[in-house]
Amino acid sequence: MSELEVIIKLKQGDKAAFATLYNLYWRKVYNFVQLYITKPIEVEEVVQEVFIKLWESHESIDMNKSLEGYLFVITRNFIFYQSRKYFNEMSFKLTVLRVMEEAYDMENELEAADLKRYIDKLISLLPPRQQEVFKMSREQQLSNREIAERLSITEKAVERNIYLALKFLKKNRTFFLFILIECQS
Numbered sequence: 001m002s003e004l005e006v007i008i009k010l011k012q013g014d015k016a017a018f019a020t021l022y023n024l025y026w027r028k029v030y031n032f033v034q035l036y037i038t039k040p041i042e043v044e045e046v047v048q049e050v051f052i053k054l055w056e057s058h059e060s061i062d063m064n065k066s067l068e069g070y071l072f073v074i075t076r077n078f079i080f081y082q083s084r085k086y087f088n089e090m091s092f093k094l095t096v097l098r099v100m101e102e103a104y105d106m107e108n109e110l111e112a113a114d115l116k117r118y119i120d121k122l123i124s125l126l127p128p129r130q131q132e133v134f135k136m137s138r139e140q141q142l143s144n145r146e147i148a149e150r151l152s153i154t155e156k157a158v159e160r161n162i163y164l165a166l167k168f169l170k171k172n173r174t175f176f177l178f179i180l181i182e183c184q185s
Helices: 003-011 015-034 040-057 065-107 114-124 128-138 144-151 155-171 173-184
Strands: none
Touching: 003 015, 015 040, 015 065, 015 114, 114 128, 114 155, 128 144, 128 155, 144 155
């Protein structure tokens, strides 16, 4: 059976055709992802997401275009997503470190336990859902998917809550420092 025939069957929802295409392309997708993501578990997650996306969009596949090219575009998008997620997490960590350094410069001998309490105060100002998502992400170190499953919300909602929480924390760094000064007075 030609690849075109397999794609036609996939467009009709044939699971065997999907399995055939998966077996044909998963190694190429895996190797491509490995060029950009180093953690094997994350590579496997991206490969899985690529093929889930292929299945979810099977009815809209353009038979006049290369399936390999289509898979490449899906893969590229997931790699960008993973990279953004990684950079957002690193940005948060750097922001916390910067705030901690600034607080240390201002108070010289502020104890770590006190600093944690002040960070928790700032986090407590977030809306309840953002607090919950943020704490699950940062304190429990759950993935966006795990958080979404536990809270019965979409991964996009999880991402949005984390984004808004980080935005709030960055915006209110000055307020945070003010709290530090007031509490030490």
